[in-house]
Amino acid sequence: xxxVSQHPSWVxxxxxxxxxxxxxxLDFQATTMFWYRQFPKQSLMLMATxxxxxxxxxxxxxxxxxxxxNHASLTLSTLTxxxxxxxxxxxxxxxxPGTRGTDTQYFGPGTRLTVL
Amino acid sequence: GQQxxxxxxxxxxxxxxxxxxxCNSSTTLSNIQWxxxxxxxxxxxxxxxVKSGEVKKQKRLTFQFGEAKKNSSLHITxxxxxxxxxxxxAAHNAGNNRKLIWGLGTSLAVNP
Numbered sequence: 541x542x543x544v545s546q547h548p549s550w551v552x553x554x555x556x557x558x559x560x561x562x563x564x565x566l567d568f569q570a571t572t573m574f575w576y577r578q579f580p581k582q583s584l585m586l587m588a589t590x591x592x593x594x595x596x597x598x599x600x601x602x603x604x605x606x607x608x609x610n611h612a613s614l615t616l617s618t619l620t621x622x623x624x625x626x627x628x629x630x631x632x633x634x635x636x637p638g639t640r641g642t643d644t645q646y647f648g649p650g651t652r653l654t655v656l
Numbered sequence: 657g658q659q660x661x662x663x664x665x666x667x668x669x670x671x672x673x674x675x676x677x678x679c680n681s682s683t684t685l686s687n688i689q690w691x692x693x694x695x696x697x698x699x700x701x702x703x704x705x706v707k708s709g710e711v712k713k714q715k716r717l718t719f720q721f722g723e724a725k726k727n728s729s730l731h732i733t734x735x736x737x738x739x740x741x742x743x744x745x746a747a748h749n750a751g752n753n754r755k756l757i758w759g760l761g762t763s764l765a766v767n768p
Contacts, residue, residue: 572754573701583744583760584699637754643687645756647698 544636546648554656561619561651565630569614570636589608589616613634618625660747662759670767675732677762679745686748688728694741735766
């Protein structure tokens with residue numbers, strides 16, 4: 541089945557630093573990937589849709605300059621949290637739609653970001 | 657915008673009891689998906705329902721899609737401790753078939 545990997549699985553950083561999270565589709569190509577954040581015991585909040593070869597589409601209220609998304613290839617999307625602050629601490633998860641004809645989304649294992 | 661309401665938010669049961677979570681939308685849905693997220697894990701796709709009145713079963717799990725395609729339910733018969741986790745329903749956005757609108761999830765705890 542389709543596998544999505546995410547790296548790193550967890551990261552602790554100091555306030556003011558930038559953190560890059562990678563999302564890879566391992567055995568399929570993904571022209572679209574989705575980035576979510578999830579606070580403890582809450583639902584997934586879609587942050588942006590990452591589009592291969594073009595600009596990401598951000599959801600309302602998500603700062604594009606704060607959360608930089610790059611989808612440089614059909615198997616890799618990256619999310620960079622710039623100038624991270626403690627309130628950015630969260631669980632970040634990416635997903636990619638399945639192959640054509642299926643609507644399933646395959647999720648990466650998530651990245652737990654803690655900003656001190 | 658399009659919203660999917662999910663209840664209850666939490667459910668605590670004794671092992672062996674049944675469990676049901678419900679999702680409702682004010683608009684007709686093209687399809688609905690169900691995911692399970694174990695504590696500390698990521699959402700895992702369970703099933704997709706597409707047809708009006710559709711019922712699908714996966715062992716002790718029964719999924720239903722309402723006749724009007726505005727509501728759905730997930731029923732677990734005789735819960736086990738392995739069923740612990742949060743169950744989410746999600747529906748595709750009307751304008752974008754790939755973007756999902758998520759319910760808030762139902763967190764299930766099972767006492768052994």
